[in-house]
Amino acid sequence: MEKLLREPIENYLKQKRLSFAGNPLADQLRHEFPQLISQVLSDQTRYKVVGSPGKGNWTDCPWIAIFDTLVTDTAQSGYYPVFLFKADMSGVYLSLNQGVTEVKDNYRREARNVLKLRAEDYRAKLDIDTNDLLEINLSSKNSNARLYEAGNIIARYYPADNLPNETELIGDILHFLHLYEELNFNDTHINENIGLTAIEKKQYRLHFRIERNSRISKKVKECKGYICEACEFDFTSKYGILGCNFIEAHHLTPISNLGIGQYQINIKIDFAVLCSNCHSMIHRLNDPSNIAQLRQIIKATK
Incomplete structure (x- = not known):
């Protein structure tokens, strides 16, 4: 050294x-x-x-x-x-x-x-x-x-x-x-729930940065495609060339499982690709990693 x-x-x-x-x-x-x-x-x-x-x-x-x-x-x-x-x-x-x-x-x-x-x-x-x-x-x-x-x-x-x-x-x-x-x-500006411990806040912020990292997001989309995994919405079918290759990546790993100071990411397991509506709705769940629950809610409303 x-x-x-x-x-x-x-x-x-x-x-x-x-x-x-x-x-x-x-x-x-x-x-x-x-x-x-x-x-x-x-x-x-x-x-x-x-x-x-x-x-x-x-x-x-x-x-x-x-x-x-x-x-x-x-x-x-x-x-x-x-x-x-x-x-x-x-x-x-x-x-x-x-x-x-x-x-x-x-x-x-x-x-x-x-x-x-x-x-x-x-x-x-x-x-x-x-x-x-x-x-x-x-x-x-x-x-x-x-x-x-x-x-x-x-x-x-x-x-x-x-x-x-x-x-x-x-x-x-x-x-x-x-x-x-x-x-x-x-330096991560997000709204946090009152009462989180210092460790929970750090995990929340790490989750936030992983989900919004453009390099990771691009790899997720290339791997998982551009059809919403919750409602099966296809932007290309709806919007034509304007919607081609458009989808949002969502980090599924529960915040409590994130290790402070390090992370290991599995593109296939730790992420879902979601349309804009489903991405907003999954964050309203008590557990934003529970894509199965979001699918059940969508199915029940049909």
């Missing part, structure tokens, strides 16, 4: 003067170093680790990010923990940061201000201690580096002459994952 930080710091500037294509350090940043981080994660099905030395050419500040796939699976949007190396390789930050591409595309000249305001909002939802840095300096004039500086929520800094040992590094990674998970829970 120690070479995760040390090798880029010691060798990146040298390798940056060489060809980008097929460079061994660039390959390590893409493959070996993300794999090292993956090995310390408790749930490798939920988290995706990605490293980048640049696209087509060397970047000023290489990075290695950990994505919760229920929030984002790309560095372009959302928020995530990321190792950000300074351009002069004098040190590296572990930062809970924001994807900047989507914000830059939407807000243009105001992107920095938007990222700073969002960072303040995210901080308000976390317990921050004295070791957490609220500002970072990547020693780069690159536009994306400046945006990552603005997007920093909290960070830890490791100077090149005082890098953490393996135990300290793993501890910090797990600490930032804990903060990441807390931010995920606190």
Whole structure:
């Protein structure tokens, strides 16, 4: 694990003067170093680790990010923990940061201000201690580096002459994952029943994010088709080409069965495809996982 930080710091500037294509350090940043981080994660099905030395050419500040796939699976949007190396390789930050591409595309000249305001909002939802840095300096004039500086929520800094040992590094990674998970829970805006315990609220929010994850939803529809499993409504038959390949995915796994901090999803068992009406109605049941009860209600009204 120690070479995760040390090798880029010691060798990146040298390798940056060489060809980008097929460079061994660039390959390590893409493959070996993300794999090292993956090995310390408790749930490798939920988290995706990605490293980048640049696209087509060397970047000023290489990075290695950990994505919760229920929030984002790309560095372009959302928020995530990321190792950000300074351009002069004098040190590296572990930062809970924001994807900047989507914000830059939407807000243009105001992107920095938007990222700073969002960072303040995210901080308000976390317990921050004295070791957490609220500002970072990547020693780069690159536009994306400046945006990552603005997007920093909290960070830890490791100077090149005082890098953490393996135990300290793993501890910090797990600490930032804990903060990441807390931010995920606190940033999910849903109506909750009064009287839920803290664990029940977390399970409810996890259920909410799984059901609305577009990547999972797409796989569910591809696997199960586009006919409502409760009332057999077919959007294509009713609306023609307008309704082609339209259906909604519903997460069937009872909230009480969800494990906090990890999940295993079975597309065929844990989900149903429902028309818009049935999807709304199943959420009115005492048990929104009971598709058999919804079918019985539909049958009884015919």
